[in-house]
Amino acid sequence: MIQQPLKKESLASQLLSLPVMVAALGYLVDMYDLFLFSVVRVPSLKALGVTPDQLLPQGIFLLNMQMAGLLLGGIFWGIMGDKRGRLSVLFGSILIYSLANIGNGLVTSMPQYALLRFIAGVGLAGELGAGITLVTEVLPRQIRGYGTTIVATMGVLGAILAYFVADLFEWRNSYFVGGGMGLLLLLLRVNVFESSIFEVVKERQVKRGDLWMLITSRERLLKYFQCILVGMPIWFVVGVLITFSPEFGQAMGLTEPVVAGKAVMLAFVGQVVGDVLSGLLSQYLQNRKQVVGGFILLSFAFVLVFLLAPLQNVNTFYGICILLGVANGYWALFVTIAAELFGTNLRATVATTVPNFVRGTVIPLTTLFVWGKNQFGTLNSALGVGLLTVALSLIALYYMEETFRKDLNYVEKD
Secondary structure: OOOOOOOHHHHHHHHOOHHHHHHHHHHHHHHHHHHHHHHHHHHHHHHOOOOHHHHHHHHHHHHHHHHHHHHHHHHHHHHHHHHOOHHHHHHHHHHHHHHHHHHHOOOOOHHHHHHHHHHHHHHHOOHHHHHHHHHHHHOOOOOHHHHHHHHHHHHHHHHHHHHHHHHHOOHHHHHHHHHHHHHHHHHHHHHOOOOHHHHHHHOOOOOOOOHHHHHOOHHHHHHHHHHHHHHHHHHHHHHHHHOOHHHHHHHOOOOOOOOHHHHHHHHHHHHHHHHHHHHHHHHHHOOOHHHHHHHHHHHHHHHHHHHHOOOOOHHHHHHHHHHHHHHOOOHHHHHHHHHHOOOHHHHHHHHHHHHHHHHHOHHHHHHHHHHHHHHHOHHHHHHHHHHHHHHHHHHHHHOOOOOOOOOOOOOOOO
16 A cells, blocks of 8 residues: 655644654753763762772763663663553653752762662663654654654753753752753653554553563564664763763873863764764665664774874864764664564563663673773773674674564564
């Protein structure tokens, strides 16, 4: 059956509908908190009495605590999204990370900071997956790529906002701002409607949110790991190169110190451009895999420039950060593919856990990076880890199913 093209008025009204905008604003607040720590890492740790030589190891420890929370939270919220509904996750996750954000602004010791970064990670884990799942299910297949691009782009703007807020306010107040924005957003979500596709499946006698269905099926488990591997290069760049940019600048011999917050902000300025470009290219080519593959290769090229080119000054360094951000702009497509690869009864579980497991790969990536740093030096260690992540992602992408035209109104069966 040939589908009629959507009218322009219909397309615009659906893309600007309440579910899409609420998911987009929710991800904005989510990314604000997620990357605020990268921006305020150094001043907050110094305020808690951490010595200069411990800023890197203690920063990695707190980052890993946050990522551990994301891993566990991703599993919990993913299952909840398929069992109770997409909206229950959107409400619950933002409440937890908003309160944890406020708590982060009140910490007085490293153990408190670590605990609250873990709790914040648990809360942050649910937002993106539930939002992307809801958007892909409420929009027609012809335009759902535009919808997920809007969500991802707003999220990146949240990361940029974190930099400017942290520049205007002291680090504790920056956390308070994030918590306040999240609590205000809860009021907007009162009138959001649930996915009709999910409501139909909810009435049927079908297993929903069952992790065993992923584990016991070789085909589903393989698709699941493919999704995770495809997203790894993004978080190698963000979690290693950008988060620890001051240490890289020092290893490169730059005379002027690199400001981590500025590097994060500029990388996400680039990612806004990349998210829009990748989304539009995917819609134009009607193909997601080709665009994702192109962005992975582009990312690898800029990683090589970042680590091997003889950078002369800090402004050139920041310019490469922008280009790395542009190449990271396939995040929206990667999460969209994860949602499209699985049936309605497992879609939220996959779409929520996959990006959080990708974020969680920062733990082994940073561990491998720190080990290699002691053996081969900062730049060579990062190069080795980067080569590994890109190789694994391209292999996984090659065997992945194309999902652009896929009908999402189906369920996974035992």
